[in-house]
Amino acid sequence: MCGIAGIFNQHGQAPQPQTLVNMAAIMHHRGPDGFGYQILKDTGVGFSHARLSIIDLNEQRGRQPFVSTDGNLLLAHNGEFYDFKRIRAELTAAGARFQSKSDSEIVLHLYQAYGLAETLTHLRGEFAFSLYDQTEDCLYLVRDRFGIKPLYYTMTETGVVFGSELKVLFAHPEVTREFSDEGLYHQLIQVMVPGTTAFQGVYQVPPGHVVKIKRRHGQLDISSHCYWDVNFPLESDYPGAEVNEQEYIDGVRKHLLEAVQHRLTADVPVGCYLSGGIDSCAILGLSAAASQHPIKAFTIGFDADAYDETPIAEEMAAATGAEHHIMRLNSDDLYDHFVATIWHTERTIYNTLGVAKYLMSQQVNQVGYKVVLTGEGSDELFAGYPAFRKDMFLHGLDHLPESERQAWQQLLEKNNQLFKGAMLAREEFISPAFNAKMGFTPSCVQPWLSCGEQALPLIAAKRRQYLEDYDAGKAIAETLDETMLQGRHPLDRAQYVWIKTMLEGQILTWGGDRVDMAHSMEARPAFLDHHLAEYAFKVPPHLRIKGNKEKYVLREAMRGLLPEVLYKREKFAFMAPPAHTDPAKWQAVLKLAQHYLSAEAIAEAGLLDYQQVQEVFQRHESEQVPIDEKVQLDALINHLLGVQIMHHHFIKTDVPALAQQRADELGWHA
Structure with a gap:
């Protein structure tokens, strides 16, 4: 497990070595056991790597990035490949010669033997990696099937920059650090559009996807394709009473x-x-x-x-x-x-x-x-969340007699009151886009989409005007593969949406x-x-x-x-006590708000509307507000604090200078 970073300059100019080192240094927490970088001559491509040694502890032998023995391939990998010893033995028997004992190196030899598409079928685990093929003049950014390991990328005036964390990209002096209007809005409602971030022009490689970046005539062509998806059987294919x-x-x-x-x-x-x-x-x-x-x-x-x-x-x-x-x-x-x-x-x-x-x-x-x-991942696979039980009742039990449906209804009303306003919506919310795409609005996204009316007024007026007609539900629904929803049982559809949104974007x-x-x-x-x-x-x-x-x-x-x-025992979702449950916690929130949500701080960032923020705090402190609304307000206030702190960390702070400072402190130099 490590951190990776890299640059692909479209006109072939060599990346600055110290920039690659700085990108590794700012994610030193991901890999404190050493770093490495490689630049392939005359390609405009360079990778760097911060190492957390878990498999093959030899510092020199296991150091990344790896270059293939013929000099054609460059690899940087974050994560773990399981069952790699068997794969390594099979490749060695076929003539491959390994440079290390690392699980990461199997990618180079699998790719040389089979190509990328078949290589991916052999990989088991949690991973994100970059692979440059000099013969094809092509960079591949690959993320594991569920998105356990992160991988981000963006385009600058000179090429593509990628890394395991956003701050790694921001350590590059050419990368723009600016909230997008939609990204800001989604930070306030918790659920994000798959593949996006809070920042303008910065994207995630989606889970189970390959982003291919090919140079053609001095320009970089970026495309993406899905190599694996959450594929439930058709509802008609499940066994019946004979199960x-x-x-x-x-x-x-x-x-x-x-x-x-x-x-x-x-x-x-x-x-x-x-x-x-x-x-x-x-x-x-x-x-x-x-x-x-x-x-x-x-x-x-x-x-x-x-x-x-x-x-x-x-x-x-x-x-x-x-x-x-x-x-x-x-x-x-x-x-x-x-x-x-x-x-x-x-x-x-x-x-x-x-x-x-x-x-x-x-x-x-x-x-x-x-x-x-x-x-x-257990709740995602085996339907553990309260939202799934609710959707099962509402959409998947049409065959039950009325007496049994009433028993289910009483159970739903009794249980999970602790999470109403957070994991369950306070009131039913309907998204026309979700209804059109899959027949109903999954309960798992309702608590977040329903925050839209509260979130929009909190955004600064100059930004808010661009969001008046924005439909968050539509933006999310459009990313879902309709072929994975058609003909599926309602519970399967609900689980699919959660896996594509809240599992990857939150958990x-x-x-x-x-x-x-x-x-x-x-x-x-x-x-x-x-x-x-x-x-x-x-x-x-x-x-x-x-x-x-x-x-x-x-x-x-x-x-x-x-x-x-x-x-x-019935399902108990693991959460920390919200601020409204403890006066000491609420005082700690107010202390943070004095610094990050002051009139001066809000004006400087230009993200929020100060008066509307004040009204949220006043409502939270009102004794007339019901508990389930306080739960929702707790979440909203955490988001308000979060966007202001993000502004401080990633926009107000000179991240490239901070990355250089980290490299100097670590003694990491090109």
Whole structure:
């Protein structure tokens, strides 16, 4: 796990070596174990790399970027390829000669043997890489199937700049650092348009995609294609009443165990994140069973009982013989580190869970661990979120008699009140674009799209005028592949949308890679192994949600590993206590607001409307406001703080100068 960066100058002028080094230095947190850069002569192409050594710890042998022995290919890779030893052995038997023991190098030899399209079918894991082919004069930017690893790119006057983080691009002096109007708006409503960022002209490589940049007659032609997608069966292809439950239960267990075993591969110790949920408990249980040594488990504890899961985590740790490390957070911790967290997330966050995970990765690092397995992805595969249960009831249970539908309705009204206004909309919101695209507006995007009426007035008037006719729902819906929605069960359609929006844009970003790698800590989400995922997609909807049990097939597959209380427990979404739940937290919010949301700060940034911001705070402090609206206001205020802090970090700050300063401090020089 590392950080990558690079430049492709369209007219062939060589990149400045120190610029490449500076781009690596500003993401030193991703790779503190060393750096490297390579410039291919007469191509205008240069890559750099900040290394976190996990596989092949030899500093010289494993140093990237890699150049093929014939000098034709240049590779920089971030992430992990599993099952690489088997692939390496097969390639060696066919005549390949490896320069290192690194998993990364298999890409060069696979590409030489098979070409890119077939190479991608062999790659298993979480990854983002850049590959330049001098013969084709073509650069490929490739991202893993779910978007676990980040990769951004932009076009300057002289060529393309890319990197693992936005600040890496901004370290290049030619890259423009400016909010787009639409990007600003989406920061305030939480959900983003897939493939975009908050910044003008800066894009993400979408999950499961290859961005191809080919030079033709001194110009760079940029295209993108999808090599893998979330492909549920047609609704008509699911088995009927003859379905064999045990077959699916056994299949989920088999594939998950295999995914965990692969992710225990490392030349350094591997731990596990452990909440009180089924997902992380299952990962710990399987890891403990597959490992010859005790597993170290890391748990976040909150000072609010309604949000704290440490009692169940302690029970699971004891049952597996894990060494248990609990980080207990109080009201002062979360907002004290909010500003530092935004430097790493590079986008706004609606809940301070991102801060909690930022602090946890710090503690993991301090006790000498670089790798942990996590439970992210389980809810996406097995329909664990409250929004999925709601959509199943509203759109997927038409065959039920009225008495059973009423029982479902009572269950929905009773449960998950804690998340109304955040993970569930306060009131039903309809997006005509989503309705036209997939037949209904998924509950998972409703809480964010419904914030539009509140968010728009908060934007500065000069920017707001360009957004009066903007339809966020339409912009998002247009990115979804209609062929992956047509003929699918309503639950499958809902899960597809979540995976394409909130999984990649939230859970794997500010809840995953960005706060994990802030302290050089690699997270490995075993549930997002694509072999497991492709099996899970085939599990019939009524085995994902059965009666009042979400993730039914996973529960049954893991029943022998889970504490009884957890096996029977309903889904509890992992969140940090919002600001309205604690006067001390609210005072910490006000302290940040005095600095970042003052009249002077807002005027300087030119992003927000000061008077409208003041009205949001006044409404939050009103005793007449219902709790579910306060939850929504908490999220909105976090976004307001976030955009102002982003302005400070990435626009007001001279990022190229900061990158040079970091390189000087590290002694990293060309």
